[in-house]
Amino acid sequence: MPIAREMTPRSSAIRRLLLAALLMAAEPGMAQDRAQVAQQYRTWLEQTVWPRASAKGVSRSTFEAAFDGVKLNWDLPDLVPPGSKPATPKRQRQAEFGLPGRYFSRGAIDGATSVGRDMARRHAATLAAVEKRTGVPGRIILAVWGRESGYGRVDIPHDAFEVLGTKGFMSTRAGYFTDELIAALVIAEAGHVSARSMKSSWAGALGQPQFMPSSFLGYAADGDGDGRADIWGSEADTIASIGTYLARHGWDAGRDWGFEVVVPPSVSCTLEGPDQGRPIRDWESMGIARVSGRPFPEAERGAEGFLLMPAGRNGPAFVVTPNFYVLKDYNMSDLYALFVGHVGDRIQYGMGDFAGRWGEVGGLYRSDVAEMQRALEAQGHDVGGVDGLPGFKTRRSIGRWQEASGRPATCFPEARMKDSLRP
Structure with missing residues (x-):
């Protein structure tokens, strides 16, 4: 989804225990019972959310439909109930900061690739049209779609207004989620989807491309020509919306996303980063070479490239282009962007696994x-x-x-x- 990732939620029981511990650890007399918090939530909706929504053109009937029967969801992560202090969870091991290689599990890679190839055949005309219009390769659009929602096959079970309302009222990023809540109300008011039918992820992301509501308003596109941008039910609209998002974030149609390389010991891993770019020919002159043994494409050699070593010396290394960082605009994770580029290459070119192997590093709290x-x-x-x-x-x-x-x-x-x- 086009936001920074939060902690992946654990089981409901564990989350409830953590939240109970958080409430008990608050200053004496400060933690409030859930009934009191629920009442404060309703007051917040009326006094904070409704005026902002109304100013954006949201009708009272849409507002009431959105929150009809909606309650706080105490099972969501990163909640800070009134009177409590933010917790500092110790056990957080998701792939972005755990074992990097786990992000590239056999099942995830093979599944995204095989279904992606089927989708490439099924939607060849749409992909070609979107690539012509946006400059974003079809293989990249497919890989994003596969990672975000399994090409629309992953269940999106949550009530968007329950999630966004809860997190807007009492999360560690309350301001951000309040803004997204207002955007979701605008979507419902415009009739893109009814308020009671708007489903989201646990973080409030919508539809097959997993757009946050503000991203829907900015980038959702009509890919099937029916005059609507339906990221829930239309695969063509999903393809067009992902392509539009990446294009407007700066995708350069003349460049690839990156190349796996061998970094000799003489080149320090401290040269990594998007602020230390240099022409790819300069990296080449330092002894960095593609693992395939083929030269860098001539069109790329004079353009800027950046060293990427997501596991340091304990994993594969890459020279990436600015397009890699466009992928990171979709999800601010090096591993996410790398997954998308890699799966896209596998879909179109039949490429195999990375030549470099992920070391047994990470696993830290x-x-x-x-x-x-x-x-x-x-x-x-x-x-x-x-x-x-x-x-x-x-x-x-x-x-x-x-x-x-x-x-x-x-x-x-x-x-x-x-x-x-x-x-």
Whole structure:
């Protein structure tokens, strides 16, 4: 979905226990029972949400239909009930900050590829038309669609107004979700889908491309010529909407997304990042070569490329183009963008697995990574924020710390670093 990912929800029972612990840990007398919170929620809807929705042209009947029978969903993650303090969950192991290789599981890769090839045949005319109009390759659109909703086959079970209302009222990103709630009301008012039929993911993302409501309003497109943008039921509209989103975020039709490469020991992993780009021919002159043994395309050699090492020295390496970062605009995860590019190549070109192998790294608690980030910040490194996620700034900061302390640079957080990297 075109937003930054949040923690993947665990089982309902575990979430309820965590929330109960959070409420009990609040300052004495501050935590309130659920009935009181529910009443505050209704007041918030009337006093905060309704005036904003009305100002956007939402009718009272649409507003009331949206929240008819809707209650707070206490099973959602990252909730901060009134009177409580935000928790710092310890056990957060989803793929983006766990074992990177798990993101590329055999089932996920093979399933997205095989169904994607079927969809390429079924929707060849639509894909060709959208590619001609937007410049975004059909294989990339298919890979995004496959990752987001399994080509429309994944169940999207949640009531969008329950999710967005709950998270707008009491989540760690309440302002963001309140804005998305207003956008969802605008969608319902316009008649794209009825309020009671608007289903979403646990994070509020809608339809087959998993657009947040504001993204629907900005990028949903009509791909079948019926005058509507139906990302719930129309596969052609889904294809057109994904292509439109990527095109408007800057997809360069003249370039690929990236190339798997071999990075020799003489090239430091600390050179990674979208702010350290250089012409691909310069990377080539440093000894970086494609794993296939083929030269970089001549049209790419004079254009800017960026080193990407999502597991540091413990996994595959890539030289990527600005299009890779357009994919990250859809979902702010290096692994997500890499998955999409890789599956797209498999769909169209029949490519195999990455030549580089994912090492047994990761598996750390997010809080462990955050502790390392605080220690690196204290030493003057720019880690990109203390969020427990090993993004490129954290990875190369680890590498710089390793090099400065006489260690071989691996550019990825490891358990053995915990004792040496404490705030």
